[in-house]
Amino acid sequence: MLHTSTDKTLNSWISVPQESDFPLQNIPFGIAAKASCQPKVCTRIGDTVIDLSVLASEGYFQNLDAKVLESFDKQALNDYIALGSEVWSSVRERLITLFIEDNPELRDNKAIASKILSPLGENVMYLPVRIGDYTDFYSSMEHASNVGMMFRDPANALLPNWKHIPVGYHGRSSSIVVSGTNIHRPKGQIKFPDAPSPIFSPTRKLDFELEMAFIVGKNNSLGDSVSVDVAENHIFGMLIFNDLSARDIQNWEYVPLGPFLSKNFGSVVSPWVVTMEALQPFKTAGPVQETEVLPYLKFSGDKSYDIKLEVCLQPEGDVPQEICESNHKYLYWNISQQLAHHTVNGCNLNIGDLCASGTISGPEPGSFGSMLEICWNGSKPLVLNDGKTRTFIDDKDTIIMKAFAVKDGLRIGFGECATTILPAKS
Numbered sequence: 001m002l003h004t005s006t007d008k009t010l011n012s013w014i015s016v017p018q019e020s021d022f023p024l025q026n027i028p029f030g031i032a033a034k035a036s037c038q039p040k041v042c043t044r045i046g047d048t049v050i051d052l053s054v055l056a057s058e059g060y061f062q063n064l065d066a067k068v069l070e071s072f073d074k075q076a077l078n079d080y081i082a083l084g085s086e087v088w089s090s091v092r093e094r095l096i097t098l099f100i101e102d103n104p105e106l107r108d109n110k111a112i113a114s115k116i117l118s119p120l121g122e123n124v125m126y127l128p129v130r131i132g133d134y135t136d137f138y139s140s141m142e143h144a145s146n147v148g149m150m151f152r153d154p155a156n157a158l159l160p161n162w163k164h165i166p167v168g169y170h171g172r173s174s175s176i177v178v179s180g181t182n183i184h185r186p187k188g189q190i191k192f193p194d195a196p197s198p199i200f201s202p203t204r205k206l207d208f209e210l211e212m213a214f215i216v217g218k219n220n221s222l223g224d225s226v227s228v229d230v231a232e233n234h235i236f237g238m239l240i241f242n243d244l245s246a247r248d249i250q251n252w253e254y255v256p257l258g259p260f261l262s263k264n265f266g267s268v269v270s271p272w273v274v275t276m277e278a279l280q281p282f283k284t285a286g287p288v289q290e291t292e293v294l295p296y297l298k299f300s301g302d303k304s305y306d307i308k309l310e311v312c313l314q315p316e317g318d319v320p321q322e323i324c325e326s327n328h329k330y331l332y333w334n335i336s337q338q339l340a341h342h343t344v345n346g347c348n349l350n351i352g353d354l355c356a357s358g359t360i361s362g363p364e365p366g367s368f369g370s371m372l373e374i375c376w377n378g379s380k381p382l383v384l385n386d387g388k389t390r391t392f393i394d395d396k397d398t399i400i401m402k403a404f405a406v407k408d409g410l411r412i413g414f415g416e417c418a419t420t421i422l423p424a425k426s
């Protein structure tokens, strides 16, 4: 029997709290370890972590090739992803079948189940993928327009290329870390407008960027392009991505080649990769692209995703306060267009590469995806519950991003992507 993620009537024998991002229909993939254990490939239902390596060694994947079983015993998802989409589907189907409420196979085998299942709180989560190359797009028209209005010309906020090219740049993967990793405030060159020369200082304009990222799931050879129609077949899944940015450092360094040290001191991902299969029910139409695009960027059907996004700021010793709500569907350029554009010149993408969306802002001020926009470059301070204000992120503030999709009673989510900003190192 083939189960699909659209069947919201399926329940698991593992308890799933109300409003959980992780029902039986999600089956995300991550790397987790209990105390003093090796990190391994895991999935999650509700707040229970499921060790796929032990599940395999106990014989619950008998129809799968030995290579699949070996891939579960690794400290990154790359080897599993490399097995391809047919394997992803069969593993997903097997897991849904095994954990469906009326299947006694593992449910009634308490001794073995206790070796395979553990509470989330007993696990440490690791970076899920060994990230090869990292690309950051700039695909939200509202974000690009806001930045253009603030720093260039309000009448011509978008640069002439923007509606023709999914603009992007190559970032650095070594400083991408998993949620829960804290980041020190970076230092660098800052040049004030009326000063003759720059100073060296911790950034005074530390910002988050609310983004989502996809993980490349299939290689394309150097010289080959991937068409927009099949681009999604080259994507394994998605993550929340907080692309921390130092706006004052960025403003001085970015001419003429783009951001450098203002962006590569730390970017944070959520720990569970939600597969494209799990996200299929949430496909939707994106913004209308009235400016005609070149043929290689033309697509048919729904290629955007209705995924709600939230950002909370939590001052030290206080509770999280929501400061922004956005949606993945606001992206002007969809992920298929991003991947098609990235490979149109023959650039080879590899399994485990990460492509981030760029800051995802919506049309209303409450949907802006960065402090730069929310506080309009410092001119409109955000007032917090305790009366204190922010224009950018303070030391010891925690930024928590959430992403989840809801349709017809089915909720599939990503959990959280959190990081606390520590003072600059002396």
Ligand code: CA
Pocket (backbone or CB within 6 Å): 136, 209, 211, 243, 356, 358, 359
């Ligand atoms: Ca970015």
